[in-house]
Amino acid sequence: MSDIKIKVQDYSGDVQELEAPTDMGLSLMEFLKANEYPILATCGGMALCATCHVIVEDGMDLLNDPGDQEMDQLDLLPNAEFNSRLACQLRLNPDMDGMMVRLAADEE
């Protein structure tokens, strides 16, 4: 099985555990949108708008380091925390099993 489990905390604080496929090349942003979380993702995943900002509550060490473009955007976010990431830059893979993220961008 290539599915992993990810916990997502929405704006109201509710946490849901979701099963996510890792064999479809989806980014976490695409996966969250597919599950109807109200994130804007204005730039469609180019790390240009930061409207897919999430805070990684659990599993920061499971993720690849952010690239330059992502770092640029995170530095422009006034509410960025030390474990902030852009969901569009996180491609779902088996290593991410068990991670938990909290939505942190403005709601759609």
Place this chain on the structure above:
Amino acid sequence: MIQTDICIIGAGPVGQFAVFEAGLLKLRCHLVDALPQVGGQLSEIYPQKPIYDIPGYPTIKAQELVDNLTEQIKPFNPTYTLGERLDAVEKTATGFNLRTSDGTEIDCKVVVIAGGLGCFEPRKPPLKEIANFEGKGVSYMVKDPELFRDKNVILAGGGDSALDWTIELSKIAKKITLVHRNETFRGAPDSADKVFELAKEGKINLLLKSNLESISGNGKLNSVKIKGADKSEMEIEADYLIPLFGLSPKLGPIADWGLSIHKNQIEVNTTDYSTNVPGIYAIGDINTYPGKLKLILCGFHEAALMAQSAFKHIYPEKHLSFKYTTVNGIESF
């Protein structure tokens, strides 16, 4: 007072092209944008990215498309108010009276809202009470550096403007503190080197891996609490806090103009992209209707239909005959 046929709110690609479509019908346009430059999202978010779905251009850079549009509408002599947000729209006997954040007034017969995702405004840190301190110690841009002479100033952010203003203000302020969430800077390497140098010389206080935590004061900003990645906290006295985190679009004043709005977008009639207020149209990313696609291409189409309808709204008694530009060329004015 500026007088025009159509006032277009938003100088993104769709607002720009609306000048062309209106111009063909001999309607004059005035463009207003909160940004200091034209081009909307294209110039502000992705100027160097290639776009592949503009008919006739296999590929074109966003800024190039904006520059071409500026050139294409020149024959129609559009006038501009840039760097000012359009705040108020009021109905008059002959049309509308509009007012910007800086008090510029525009009288027009038709209003076209091409406001995209909304007004580009400074990103604000999520600090409780920050709104109460705006203009009382907190500002999101540096208009007049002299204001900060001999003052205690805290800047926050890691981009170019945070670096540049840290360097500039360090020359005149009493004390400068720069707060940045990271250890490194993404801005121009030269400016980053200079900031590290100033810190080493003790000319500025550089707090890396740190975030703003809270602000306090009595009617006026007094101090700012800062939290480090290691959870340490410190409180720094300050006359001014300048958060510099770039811009992001917010619907803004458009919400208050009596238009029917759904999820931050204006509902329109797809025969002519008119809103629920006669004489006000909405085109481009700002509008919504069943099947809406937020594409430049679709905004261009909406601009063409809007212009025909706006003509009829302004000259109900005149007959409008449709002409190709290939037949008559462009009659400028």
